[in-house]
Amino acid sequence: QKEVEQNSGPLSVPEGAIASLNCTYSDRVSQSFFWYRQYSGKSPELIMSIYSNGDKEDGRFTAQLNKASQYVSLLIRDSQPSDSATYLCAVNINDYKLSFGAGTTVTVRA
Amino acid sequence: DADVTQTPRNRITKTGKRIMLECSQTKGHDRMYWYRQDPGLGLRLIYYSFDVKDINKGEISDGYSVSRQAQAKFSLSLESAIPNQTALYFCATSDLGASGETQYFGPGTRLLVL
Numbered sequence: 001q002k003e004v005e006q007n008s009g010p011l012s013v014p015e016g017a018i019a020s021l022n023c024t025y026s027d028r029v030s031q032s033f034f035w036y037r038q039y040s041g042k043s044p045e046l047i048m049s050i051y052s053n054g055d056k057e058d059g060r061f062t063a064q065l066n067k068a069s070q071y072v073s074l075l076i077r078d079s080q081p082s083d084s085a086t087y088l089c090a091v092n093i094n095d096y097k098l099s100f101g102a103g104t105t106v107t108v109r110a
Numbered sequence: 111d112a113d114v115t116q117t118p119r120n121r122i123t124k125t126g127k128r129i130m131l132e133c134s135q136t137k138g139h140d141r142m143y144w145y146r147q148d149p150g151l152g153l154r155l156i157y158y159s160f161d162v163k164d165i166n167k168g169e170i171s172d173g174y175s176v177s178r179q180a181q182a183k184f185s186l187s188l189e190s191a192i193p194n195q196t197a198l199y200f201c202a203t204s205d206l207g208a209s210g211e212t213q214y215f216g217p218g219t220r221l222l223v224l
Contacts, residue, residue: 004152034212041218042217042218043200043215043216043217043218044153044200044215045215046212046213046214049212088152088153090213097155097158097168098155098213100152100153100154101152102150102151102152103152
């Protein structure tokens, strides 16, 4: 079983819609969770971090964490063409290592 | 100026050649990492270093070596390049905070081994 798994893409959504991305992880003791956005040919950039159960909102992005079910999700509201990218879920496995999912590619249709 | 820089940005080499990828950072972070990224596989950790005297293997270190010349510099070497090392390579830095690990990535080096 992979340490971090993301829902397979690609995900295509119309402009203005909500994009929903899911991620599950295997290590129950993980404490820190991150979403990175990666444009084609570019490096990953951090867009959200979450450490406690529940929701965390930042602008049009909402991260949701459920440690009991071992999943973390990212919602992108009012999706824009500029949101078209690959989104990587990352989980702190221990105090030094981040384990990344394979990524979900999102395309926002104008 | 970028906080994390990588050189070269693109490199084409031949099988059997030794090459070095360099990473420098101005963030003042102690921790540095080398990853490779392949389509469909996400980011995989090659080596990581907590400080100049502390270097550790990641999940896919075979065929690679590293050198931490200073707090700000971390180099990755391919001793004898092979075609399946063709990938996008990223350097990252972090400074472990109270809320855990946040990593910051360089722009990447695209490597093609013929």
